Amino acid sequence: MDLITLSEDGLYCPAGDFHIDPWxxxxxxxxxxxxxxxxxxxxxxxxVAAPGLHLFRTRLGKDADITTVPHGEVVDHNGVRVSFxxxxxxxxxxxxxxxxxxxxxxxxxxxxxxxxxxxxxFEHVRCHTFITESTxxxxxxxxxxADVLFGGVNGWWRANRAAGKCxxxxxxxxxxxxxxxxxxxxxxxxxxxxxxVEKVTRAYRDSGVELPPTTPVSEVVAGAKExxxxxxxxxxxxGALVIAPPSADGSPWAKKFxxxxxxxASGWMCVRGARRRRAIxxxxxLSDHADWPGLLTAVKxxxxxxxxxxxxxxSVLARHxxxxxxxxxxxxxxxGDDDTADAGEEAEA
Ligand SMILES: [Zn+2]
Ligand SMILES: [Zn+2]
Numbered sequence: 001m002d003l004i005t006l007s008e009d010g011l012y013c014p015a016g017d018f019h020i021d022p023w024x025x026x027x028x029x030x031x032x033x034x035x036x037x038x039x040x041x042x043x044x045x046x047x048v049a050a051p052g053l054h055l056f057r058t059r060l061g062k063d064a065d066i067t068t069v070p071h072g073e074v075v076d077h078n079g080v081r082v083s084f085x086x087x088x089x090x091x092x093x094x095x096x097x098x099x100x101x102x103x104x105x106x107x108x109x110x111x112x113x114x115x116x117x118x119x120x121x122f123e124h125v126r127c128h129t130f131i132t133e134s135t136x137x138x139x140x141x142x143x144x145x146a147d148v149l150f151g152g153v154n155g156w157w158r159a160n161r162a163a164g165k166c167x168x169x170x171x172x173x174x175x176x177x178x179x180x181x182x183x184x185x186x187x188x189x190x191x192x193x194x195x196x197v198e199k200v201t202r203a204y205r206d207s208g209v210e211l212p213p214t215t216p217v218s219e220v221v222a223g224a225k226e227x228x229x230x231x232x233x234x235x236x237x238x239g240a241l242v243i244a245p246p247s248a249d250g251s252p253w254a255k256k257f258x259x260x261x262x263x264x265a266s267g268w269m270c271v272r273g274a275r276r277r278r279a280i281x282x283x284x285x286l287s288d289h290a291d292w293p294g295l296l297t298a299v300k301x302x303x304x305x306x307x308x309x310x311x312x313x314x315s316v317l318a319r320h321x322x323x324x325x326x327x328x329x330x331x332x333x334x335x336g337d338d339d340t341a342d343a344g345e346e347a348e349a
Contacts, residue, residue: 003080003098003105004131006331011107011131015100016080018047020107023334030082032109033093034059035174037336047075049084051120052092054203055174071120087111088122089288090175091204097125106302107131110335112287113294114143117182118175118209122298130304131331135289135312136267137320143267143291150183153284156263157188161239166257170280171265173197173245175288178204178211180243180265186212192220192237194244194253217242221256249280267291299326311335 005012010022018028025042032038034055039046041060048056050068060066069075071094075082084094089110096107106127113122143149153169160167171177177197184191191214193201198216205211224236237257246264248254254262267287268274274283290298295317299307308331309317321328 003100003103013080013098016077018077020096021109030096032096033090038109049092049094051207054206055092058203085123085125086120088116088119091119091207091209095125103128105129108133110289112290113297115146116179118178124301126303128304129306130299130302131308132299133311134309134314134317136291137295137313137317139292141270141291142293144285146183149286154185156282157241160261161189164238166237166240166242166260168242168244168257168260168262169265170244170246170249174200176265177243181211181214189239189241192217192240192242194248196245197243
């Protein structure tokens with residue numbers, strides 16, 4: 001029997017009797033990372049990689065039964081050896097390695113190979129069967145280097161500042177937003193945050209990740225009202241960088257920053273149609289997922305002879321790998337696309 005099978009609740013390890021990133025509440029969940037489509041609420045017990053604890057607490061609540069394990073340390077579940085290895089996706093993200101009777105499987109969750117100052121780099125783990133995400137599994141998806149990308153973001157912010165405009169970047173609140181603040185030149189001007197971004201940023205700082213100073217927009221509004229009493233209206237937004245979740249795009253919340261220039265940070269910005277569909281000024285190609293070359297490198301370095309692709313362009317990746325002589329197939333999971341997903345909580349200001 002396979003070490004991992006697909007049950008109605010998600011990826012299941014029958015030998016160890018636990019689920020990995022289940023989409024329903026199950027008694028025992030081993031979880032790759034804190035994005036809501038992978039870390040579902042209501043499970044009996046959670047086992048996660050240690051660096052993600054504060055994020056999991058933010059997402060699952062203070063009463064969730066969470067056990068942490070340092071990366072690389074082995075936990076035994078009914079004879080199945082379970083260990084976590086950095087996935088380079090967001091803070092605390094892990095690939096899960098399972099070993100049983102000499103058979104090794106790795107479940108990647110979400111991952112990227114690109115450098116990211118806000119989390120540990122992806123580690124290549126050898127295995128027989130590799131379950132890989134495939135969000136951006138088309139040859140058209142290739143990411144720029146951080147220098148090129150953030151050179152573009154900084155140039156855009158500087159130009160807006162010179163023109164007296166506010167710069168707003170829409171970026172997924174968990175991971176992407178922190179990567180943006182860590183990557184920009186914070187000496188250009190103040191960085192303000194949407195409430196949903198600030199909440200996650202606090203969990204990053206509590207976890208020891210160094211980030212430039214940020215001020216929640218709500219505090220700036222309160223301060224400006226105070227200062228503006230009896231005087232001409234204060235203009236706190238000109239020249240600032242505001243980081244907000246994608247759900248804030250086009251909302252009444254975003255109106256107050258006029259005059260403004262808006263940008264969206266996402267892997268989908270690689271394709272021109274995606275930029276056009278959003279009525280924004282700029283698209284920055286920034287993803288927390290592997291691009292096409294990254295996916296192929298990860299598969300090759302795993303040494304796996306069997307690959308199961310999931311979420312995204314899974315059938316394209318599986319077909320390509322079969323052409324390379326691998327035993328590759330699609331495994332149908334219910335994970336979403338956190339590159340564009342809007343968690344309900346992000347809609348709040
Ligand atoms: Zn994710
Ligand atoms: Zn995912």
